[in-house]
Amino acid sequence: xELKPATVSLSALAHExxxxxxxxxxxxxxxGVAAGDIARQMEVSPSTLSANLNILSHAGLIDSRxxxxxxxxxxxxxxxxxxxxxxxxxxxxxxxxxxxxLAKIASQSCEAEGHAC
Amino acid sequence: xELKPATVSLSALAHExxxxxxxxxxxxxxxGVAAGDIARQMEVSPSTLSANLNILSHAGLIDSRxxxxxxxxxxxxxxxxxxxxxxxxxxxxxxxxxxxxLAKIASQSCEAEGHAC
DNA sequence: CGTATGTTTCAACTAAGTTGGAAATATGGA
DNA sequence: TCCATATTTCCAACTTAGTTGAAACATACG
Numbered sequence: 001x002e003l004k005p006a007t008v009s010l011s012a013l014a015h016e017x018x019x020x021x022x023x024x025x026x027x028x029x030x031x032g033v034a035a036g037d038i039a040r041q042m043e044v045s046p047s048t049l050s051a052n053l054n055i056l057s058h059a060g061l062i063d064s065r066x067x068x069x070x071x072x073x074x075x076x077x078x079x080x081x082x083x084x085x086x087x088x089x090x091x092x093x094x095x096x097x098x099x100x101x102l103a104k105i106a107s108q109s110c111e112a113e114g115h116a117c
Numbered sequence: 118x119e120l121k122p123a124t125v126s127l128s129a130l131a132h133e134x135x136x137x138x139x140x141x142x143x144x145x146x147x148x149g150v151a152a153g154d155i156a157r158q159m160e161v162s163p164s165t166l167s168a169n170l171n172i173l174s175h176a177g178l179i180d181s182r183x184x185x186x187x188x189x190x191x192x193x194x195x196x197x198x199x200x201x202x203x204x205x206x207x208x209x210x211x212x213x214x215x216x217x218x219l220a221k222i223a224s225q226s227c228e229a230e231g232h233a234c
Numbered sequence: 235c236g237t238a239t240g241t242t243t244c245a246a247c248t249a250a251g252t253t254g255g256a257a258a259t260a261t262g263g264a
Numbered sequence: 265t266c267c268a269t270a271t272t273t274c275c276a277a278c279t280t281a282g283t284t285g286a287a288a289c290a291t292a293c294g
Contacts, residue, residue, distance in 0.1 A: 003133055011131030014124050015282085036240055048283055050242050055281095069240045069291050087201060132252090153270060162254055167272055169252090186261050186270045 001086040005060075009083045012059035017044060018052045025062055025075040032074035034067070118203040122177075126200045129176035134161060135169045142179055142192040149191035151184070 001009075013019050021038055039049045053073060056062045060079040064071050118126075130136050138155055156166045170190060173179045177196040181188050 003136060007131050007133050007136055010127050010136070011281095014128030014131045016120055016124050017282095019120060019124055019127070034240085035242090039241095045284070046241065047243080047285075051282075054242085066291090071241065084201065084204060128251095134252095151270085152272090156271095163271065164255075164273080165253055171272090172251095183261085186268095188271065 001082050006083060006086050009059045009061060009079070012056050012061055015052070015055075017042065017048075018056055021049070021052065021073075022056060022061060022075065025073055026077075026080070028074070030074060032065075032072040034070035034072050036070060038073065118199050123200060123203050126176045126178060126196070129172050129178055132169070132172075134159065134165075135173055138166075138169060138190075139173060139178060139192065142190055143194075143197070145191070147191060149182075149189040151187035151189050153187060155190065 013022060020042060024038065024041070025033060035049060035053065036046070038053075039046050042049070053062065053064070057064065061076055061083075062073050063076050064073050066072070130139060137159060141155065141158070142150060152166060152170065153163070155170075156163050159166070161169075170179065170181070174181065178193055178200075179190050180193050181190050183189075
């Protein structure tokens with residue numbers, strides 16, 4: 001990833017409401033969550049949510065599909081991975097000591113959930 | 118890390134100028150870079166740079182110390198690690214498959230530099 | 235059809251971020 | 265002390281982001 005798209009993604013996540021939505025979608029997995037359900041859980045107006053979903057979507061962090069009357073939003077894991085990788089590459093280039101602990105955190109997080117990574 | 122400080126850090130990084138400065142400092146390591154040198158390399162006015170360094174500093178992403186007439190800025194690796202860990206924990210909770218590749222990227226990045234992580 | 239439900243778009247407003255010049259502060263050296 | 269250098273603070277203008285309600289659009293169902 002380059003500098004510009006990285007700032008677009010970072011600024012999409014740099015908002016409490018959007019970061020919360022994004023976390024919700026990441027945790028929801030491929031099943032995703034309908035816009036209306038997100039709005040109810042987050043207690044935010046539909047139009048505000050829609051604007052914020054649009055920002056996350058343009059940043060490539062989430063995708064959407066229609067299911068009947070609802071629109072289901074899902075996290076885009078590939079692009080999220082790209083952003084994290086960009087930040088980590090950055091780090092490791094000049095400061096390798098930061099990589100070890102991060103790799104460990106990633107592994108531990110997975111093991112704690114009982115997953116093989 | 119909690120939601121609020123995470124958004125503060127993310128929004129500090131969500132700016133091309135600040136992200137560039139931050140990368141420069143991360144790559145400079147503990148030696149850091151003087152404010153004036155940053156301004157010259159980035160071709161930005163001293164007052165603009167100062168404002169942006171202040172934002173990064175308040176977000177906890179960088180530190181500063183005085184050296185003669187210059188003020189040397191350095192990346193704060195602990196807090197950077199905290200932010201990345203926060204984003205990765207997020208990810209791994211609902212989507213463990215993302216952790217593996219990330220851990221691998223971290224390791225590879227270190228190995229490429231010839232470091233033992 | 236007509237109506238209810240789910241979501242987005244629009245326009246207006248408010249709040250926040252960004253910038254550079256001038257002045258202020260701090261340090262070092264003649 | 266006086267001046268040059270390094271950086272920050274203050275300020276005013278500008279730009280961008282965020283929120284809201286009302287209206288529009290899309291789908292489902294009787």
